[in-house]
Amino acid sequence: MSSLRRMCWIFPDRESTRAQAMWHPFFWDLYAEVAAELGMTWCRHAPDAVTVDGLATGKPRVYVDQEPVTPEDTLFITALYSLPYQSMDVFNQYALYAVLEQAGFYLPFPAWLSPIANDKLATVLYLHDSPVPPIPTIRIGTGRDTGKHLYEVALDDLTYPAIVKPAGWCGGGGVNLARDAEEIRGLASLAQGGDTALVIQPYLGDGTIDYRVYVVDGKPYAVMKRTPQPGSPVANASRGGAMEFPEVPAELAAATEYFAAKLPIPFFCVDFLFDGERFWFSELEPDGVIAPDWGDPARTLQRDITRARWTACRDAHTRWLERS
Numbered sequence: 070m071s072s073l074r075r076m077c078w079i080f081p082d083r084e085s086t087r088a089q090a091m092w093h094p095f096f097w098d099l100y101a102e103v104a105a106e107l108g109m110t111w112c113r114h115a116p117d118a119v120t121v122d123g124l125a126t127g128k129p130r131v132y133v134d135q136e137p138v139t140p141e142d143t144l145f146i147t148a149l150y151s152l153p154y155q156s157m158d159v160f161n162q163y164a165l166y167a168v169l170e171q172a173g174f175y176l177p178f179p180a181w182l183s184p185i186a187n188d189k190l191a192t193v194l195y196l197h198d199s200p201v202p203p204i205p206t207i208r209i210g211t212g213r214d215t216g217k218h219l220y221e222v223a224l225d226d227l228t229y230p231a232i233v234k235p236a237g238w239c240g241g242g243g244v245n246l247a248r249d250a251e252e253i254r255g256l257a258s259l260a261q262g263g264d265t266a267l268v269i270q271p272y273l274g275d276g277t278i279d280y281r282v283y284v285v286d287g288k289p290y291a292v293m294k295r296t297p298q299p300g301s302p303v304a305n306a307s308r309g310g311a312m313e314f315p316e317v318p319a320e321l322a323a324a325t326e327y328f329a330a331k332l333p334i335p336f337f338c339v340d341f342l343f344d345g346e347r348f349w350f351s352e353l354e355p356d357g358v359i360a361p362d363w364g365d366p367a368r369t370l371q372r373d374i375t376r377a378r379w380t381a382c383r384d385a386h387t388r389w390l391e392r393s
Contacts, residue, residue, distance in 0.1 A: 073386045075110045075143040076379070077133055079165060081150055081158035082115030096358055096375075099368065103375045107383065116161040121168055129172040140173045140393075144386050147176050148356035149183040151237045153263055175389045177335055177382050178355045185353075186337075187237045189268045192353045196331060200324045201341060204349040207269040208236055215261040224250060228271055232302060236266040239354070241305030246272060272302065273344035279304040280341045280348070281357060282321050285377045286384075287329035291370060292317040293360055314362055314370055320348055335381035 084092065097113065104111035114133055122130040131138050147166045151159050166180040178186075185191045190208040197203060207227065209220035233256045234244040243265075247253045253269065260267050279295040295304035296311045304310035321341055328339050338357030342349045359378070361371045 071383050071387050072141045072390070073109060073144060073383050075112065075133075075138065076104060076146060076382065077119075077138070077143060078111065078113045078146040079116055079119070079162065080113050081155040081162070082117075083154050083158070095361065096371070099361075099371060100359075100375060100379075103372055104379050107376070107379055109379065109383070111379070116158060116165045119165060119169070121172060123172075131169070131172055131174070140175060141390065144175045144177060144382065145169050146178065146356065147180065147183065148178045149187045149237075150239070151187060152239070152242065153265070156263065173393070175386045177385065178337075179334070182332070182334070182355060186355045188266075189234075189236050189352060193350075196328070196350065196353070199350045200327050201320065201348050201350045204270050204273075204342065204351055208266060209257065209269065210264075210266050211257050211260040212264050213261075215257050218254060220257070221250065224253070224269070227269060230272045232270045232272050233267055234270075235260070236268045241303040241310075244303040246302045273342055273349065275300070276345070277302075277304070278343045279310070279351070280318065280321060280343060281354070282317060282325065282339045282341070283357070283359065283374050283378075284325055284329060284332075284337050284339060285374070286335060286381045287325070287333075289317045289322045289325045290377055291374055292321065312360055312362070318348070324350075335385040336378045 101111045112133075118134050120132045120135075122132075133143070147162070147169070149159070149162055163180070163183065166176065166183060170176055170180050185195050188208075190206050193203040193206050207223050209223065230246050230248045231253070232244060233247045233253060235242070245256055247256060247269075257267060276297065279297075281293040281295070283290045283292070291314060294313050294315055297304040298309040301309060325339075328337075332353070332355075334355065336355075338354040339350070340352040340354060340357075342351045359371055359374045361368045
């Protein structure tokens with residue numbers, strides 16, 4: 070029997086009314102429905118909703134919107150989000166993850182994993198010996214000296230066209246195609262406005278297909294195949310990519326054992342790119358969106374993956390309590 074009753078998603082409370090109207094039916098509401106079917110609550114809270122009373126040494130008391138929670142009845146989902154309108158929340162998210170971990174709560178995504186998963190080059194370096202080769206990546210910072218082009222010391226071996234995108238965003242935001250070093254200069258000068266670090270990668274060609282493998286309890290549970298619109302360098306649904314859910318390709322299924330060993334957590338997504346001849350490891354998404362199959366009004370697969378995810382989190386929480 071599990072004592073888990075609540076899964077709190079720590080997420081910066083800065084979505085616009087338009088975004089909230091989109092995300093609720095896309096997956097937020099379904100996440101809550103499936104959790105309720107399993108006898109739990111899934112809720113979304115900003116970092117400032119969590120209050121910690123640490124006056125009694127070694128006996129912290131934690132509250133979520135004034136309601137007391139304990140490590141036995143609550144887990145916190147703590148994957149970092151760092152989109153431009155959330156940048157002021159990055160430190161609060163990191164600090165709160167550390168506080169909750171030290172207060173004895175189970176985090177399905179431990180605090181150490183968030184910076185590795187959020188920064189695209191950190192991900193590639195951590196998983197450098199992946200059986201599916203990681204896509205070559207250059208990381209550059211931007212700031213007051215961007216106009217001095219000091220980062221160009223790393224561009225000598227870069228081929229064009231190249232993909233230029235933020236090192237830590239998600240959802241296909243900020244992904245651009247640069248055809249020469251001058252276009253990289255222009256993109257870097259724009260990123261300078263928000264001190265946004267960039268990654269630069271070889272462009273694999275028009276029509277590059279994106280495969281997102283959903284890994285549950287260390288096993289490949291399903292795959293989402295995303296095909297870009299003609300002329301688009303990115304296949305995300307938010308950028309018009311077409312989604313389908315085929316069988317997991319054998320090469321990616323075989324590689325899952327490696328990723329599960331490096332990431333001993335109950336749920337994560339691994340994104341791969343297929344250039345028409347071979348697969349490339351692209352990104353890690355510890356809180357990757359479980360997207361709906363719009364061709365199925367019952368959204369059966371989305372519900373199945375979500376149910377498997379919440380069950381895996383509940384089981385991992387139980388094992389964690391037994392070891393504590």
